[in-house]
Amino acid sequence: MASTIRVRAISNGEVTEVQALIQHPMDTGLVKDAKGDLIPAHFIQQLTFEHNGRTVFLADWGPAVARDPYVKFSFKGAAKGDDLKIAWVDNTGATDTMMAKIQ
Amino acid sequence: MTTDDSLPLSRRLVLKGAGAVALIGLGNLALLPIPAIAAANDKYPENAFKQKSDADAIKALYGRTAEASDKVKLDVPEIAENGSVVPVSVTTTLAGVTSISFFVSENPNALAASYVIPEGTLPHVANRLKMAKTCNVIAIVESEGKLFSATKEVKVTVGGCGG
Numbered sequence: 102m103a104s105t106i107r108v109r110a111i112s113n114g115e116v117t118e119v120q121a122l123i124q125h126p127m128d129t130g131l132v133k134d135a136k137g138d139l140i141p142a143h144f145i146q147q148l149t150f151e152h153n154g155r156t157v158f159l160a161d162w163g164p165a166v167a168r169d170p171y172v173k174f175s176f177k178g179a180a181k182g183d184d185l186k187i188a189w190v191d192n193t194g195a196t197d198t199m200m201a202k203i204q
Numbered sequence: 205m206t207t208d209d210s211l212p213l214s215r216r217l218v219l220k221g222a223g224a225v226a227l228i229g230l231g232n233l234a235l236l237p238i239p240a241i242a243a244a245n246d247k248y249p250e251n252a253f254k255q256k257s258d259a260d261a262i263k264a265l266y267g268r269t270a271e272a273s274d275k276v277k278l279d280v281p282e283i284a285e286n287g288s289v290v291p292v293s294v295t296t297t298l299a300g301v302t303s304i305s306f307f308v309s310e311n312p313n314a315l316a317a318s319y320v321i322p323e324g325t326l327p328h329v330a331n332r333l334k335m336a337k338t339c340n341v342i343a344i345v346e347s348e349g350k351l352f353s354a355t356k357e358v359k360v361t362v363g364g365c366g367g
Contacts (some may be wrong), residue, residue, distance in 0.1 A: 158321070159322075165311050165335075173331070175326040
């Protein structure tokens with residue numbers, strides 16, 4: 102299966118700007134489907150970004166984060182060509198992980 | 205692979221594999237000693253996400269109240285036609301920022317997202333939130349143990365929380 106995570110991490114030499122887009126329904130558990138049944142809550146709870154084994158950004162999310170979540174942040178201390186590890190876990194225990202190269 | 209010699213080895217490999225999966229999947233539950241170190245600060249704030257009002261959610265997440273600060277710059281659209289995708293970002297000139305959180309006051313549960321900002325990460329986060337109706341978006345910045353907030357109203361044309 103193709104990864105659910107798309108990441109662009111660009112370093113200007115000092116600061117690395119990271120933009121991530123994740124495919125996930127982020128169902129709140131409040132919305133009904135066409136038959137009138139509630140769609141159960143299904144959302145990412147934690148998203149982590151690691152550089153050289155160090156967590157550089159950690160997101161705790163509730164269901165109020167929009168579907169197919171997007172997040173942007175910047176951190177210092179990385180160089181072009183370094184690996185950035187991205188992982189998420191949702192409220193059903195499902196996970197996905199990917200490694201991205203900092204450009 | 206079915207001889208007596210290789211069986212314990214392959215079983216160990218299977219267990220190792222299971223451990224690796226648990227590290228990724230259950231790390232936030234602190235079931236294993238290694239992620240427990242990281243999980244001390246990084247545990248998912250389940251209780252704060254269950255609170256209905258923004259005041260209760262802030263109290264559950266941080267255990268104290270925030271003061272409004274013009275050093276917290278909250279960027280939201282004035283009018284959001286679609287409440288299910290509202291771009292929200294915050295940046296601050298405060299030093300020593302350790303976390304940034306977003307609250308939507310009239311959502312079923314006010315806390316939308318909370319971000320841990322380790323040293324070396326800039327205090328600037330952009331994301332996209334759902335909003336049930338026209339209400340305030342509150343950004344909280346934790347800086348050197350104190351809480352600073354910025355609040356802005358967003359007019360929502362079509363709510364994005366269903367129901």
